Amino acid sequence: MFLSRLKINHFKNHSEADLSFNEKINCFVGDNGVGKTNLLDAIYYLSFTKSCFNAVDAQNIQHQRDFFALHGYYKNQDEVEDRVSCIQPRGKKKQFRFNKKDYDRLSDHIGKIPLVMISPYDRDLINDGSEVRRKYLDGVISQFDTFYLAGLLEYNKALQQRNTLLKQFAEHHYFDELSLKIWDEKLIQYGESLFKKRKAFFDEFNPLFSKYYHYLSQGKEEVEIVYKSTLQEKPLAELLNESVRRDLAVRYTTTGIHKDDLLLLINGYPVKKFGSQGQQKSFVIAIKLAQFEYMRQQKGFKPILLFDDIFDKLDENRVAQIVELVSEENFGQVFITDTQPSRIRAIFDKINIAHKIFEVTPEKIRELT
Template sequence: MFYIQKLKLINFRCYKDKKINFKPGVNIIVGKNAVGKTSLVEAIYCLSLTKSYKASRDSLLIQHDQPYYVLEGEFINKERSHSVLLSYELDKLRKRLLVDNNVIKKMSDYIGTFKVVMFSPDDSELIKGYSPQRRRFLDVYLGQINNKYLKDLSNYNKVLKNRNELLKKPNQNEQDLEVLKIYSEALVKYGINLITERKKFIEMLNPEVAKISLAISNETEKTELKYMPNVEKDDFLLKTFRQLKKDLYLQTTGLGPHKDDFIFEINGKDAASFASQGQQRTSSIALKLGLANLFDKLGMDNIVILDDVFSELDKERQNQIMQLFKEGKQIFITTTTIDSIHETLLENSNIIKIERE
C-alpha cells in the first residue's frame, strides 16, 4: 500500500507551523471557505511534483512577510517509510528537495517517485479552456509515468528558447544561420520523441476514460480524447526548414509540440462546442478517474485528491465514483460540510476538521 502518513507545513500559504496525520484509505478534510483545506492538498501535490498546480511561482506559496517555506512529508510505500522535504528560500531563489535525507539535484529525477492524481473545480477548463492548459496536463501526468519524457521535454524547451532568441537577433549572418540549422535539427529530434509519447499516452488513456464516462453516465455518454499534433513527426524536419523564412520574419518558432493540443469528444462530437456544463463536468471527472485507473493498471500506486469536487455531485453520483477507485487507495476529499457526503463513505473515512489558523 502507498499513502502519505504525516505532513508538516512551515510558512506555506496560510500555515505558520502545522502538523497533521493522515490514514490510508479516504481522508475527508472539512472546513469553511478560506481556512486552508486546499492548501493542505496543494502541499501534498507539491511534495509529489515539486511544484504547485495553482501558483505559477514558488514565491507565491510563502506566507506573507516570511523568507521561506518548508514542506515535510512521510510516505509509506510497501510498508517502508520515506521522508520528503521540499523548501524554497526567497532571498536566494533556491528550491531544495531531500528524499530520505539525500539531496536530489535534479527535480526531474524525482518526479514520478510518489504519484498523485488531482481533481479540482478548474478541471472543466481542460475542455473549454486554452491549449497550454491541456499541454500542461500531458506534461504533468505523462511525466509521472515516463521520466525520459521529462528529460526530452526539458531539452526541447532549452533548444526552443535558444532558437527563438537567435530568431530575434537582428541581421543574422551565415554563422547564425548554421547555428539555426543545428537548433532546428535538435528541436526535431526531441520533438519527435514528445509527439510519439503523447500519442502513445492518449492511446493508453482513452479506453479507461471511455469506460468510466459510460459508467457514470448510465451508458449514455462516451468520452474520448483526440490528439492533435501541431505537426506530424514524419514531416517535422522538412516543414521546419521550409518554415525558417517565416520564423525569421515572425521571430519565433511556429512549428512543434509546443503548439500541440487535444480535444474532448462526447459520442464523437467536440465537447467544447456541443456539451452542456454537466456533460463537461462528467467528462473531466472521467479523465482523472481514467488516469488513476491507468496508473493502477501500469502497477503505479498513486494518491488521489478530490478538491471541492463532491460539492456539485449528488450522493448517488459520489458513491458511484468512489466505487470506481481501486480498493485501498488513499483518497483526499475537501468539502465545506459533510452533510453532502454519502453516509457509507463517511462511515469508512478519516474526518479531519480544519479551522482558521
C-alpha cells in the same frame, strides 16, 4: 504507497499542523476560505516540488514569516517509511530532500510519489488554450517516463535557441541557414521521439477514459480525446524546412510538437461548446480517473488521489457514486475536501470504508471522531 503523516509550518494560511492519515480515505471539511485546498496543495508540493496553484514559491510562505516547511512521511507496500521535505526560506533557494538527502535536480523527484489531483481548475483543460492541454499531457507522461521529461527539457531549450536566432535574423537583416540547421537537428531529434511517446500514450489512454466516462454518465454519451499534431502529416524535418519563410516573418518557430493540441469531443462535437456544466465536470473527472489507472498500471502501485471541492457541479448521488468507486481495491489513498461535514458523513453512513474526517477552521485542524 500512502502518506501516513504530514507536518506543515507557515504554509499559506496554516501556521502549524501535524496530521496522521488513514491509508484509504481522508476528508477535510470546513467553510470556504479556511485553507482546505491549501492542505491538498501541500501534499501536491511533496510530489511535484511545486504548488499546483502558485508557481512563485516565496508567495506560498505565510505572511510575516521567514519560511515554510513541509514534511511528508510515506509508507510503501513493505511498510518502509520515506520522508520527503520541502523548505522554502524567504529570499533563498528552495531545499527539497528525499530521506534527508538534497536533490541535484528537482526533476529527479518527479514520479517517485505519483499523484493525481482533481479540482475545479481542471475545467481549464476544456476552456483554455492548447498550452494548458499540452502542459497536462507532459505532466502525466513525465510521472512515469523520466526519459520523456529529459527529452522535453532538451526540446524546449533548442526551441528557445532557435526562436532567439530567428529574432536576431529579423533585427539585423541577415540569414544564416547553417546556424538554424543546428537547432533544427535538435528539434527533430527530440521532437520525433516525444511525438511517438505522446501518440502511444493516447492509444492506451483513450479506452480507459471512455470506460470511466461511461461509468459516470451511465453510458449516455460517447466521448473521445483526439491527439492533434502536424507530425501526423509529415516528418518534423520537412515541416521545419517548409516553414522557414513563415518563421522568419513572425520571428518564432511555427511548427513542431510545441503546437500540438487535444480535441475533447462529446458525441463528436467539442465538449467546450456542446457539453453542459455537469457533462464537462464528468469529462475532466473521467480524464483524471483514467490518468490514475494508467499510472497505476505503469508504476505497479497506486498513486495518491486528491479531490478538491468534490461537490462542485455534481449532485450528491453522483458524488456518492465516485466515492464508492474510489473505495474499491483498484484505488489507494484518497483526500477529499468539502464545505459540509454532514454531507460527507451521510456518504460514509452508506459506504463502509476506512476513513478520517478533519475539520478545518482558521485557528486549527482537528480530527472529528
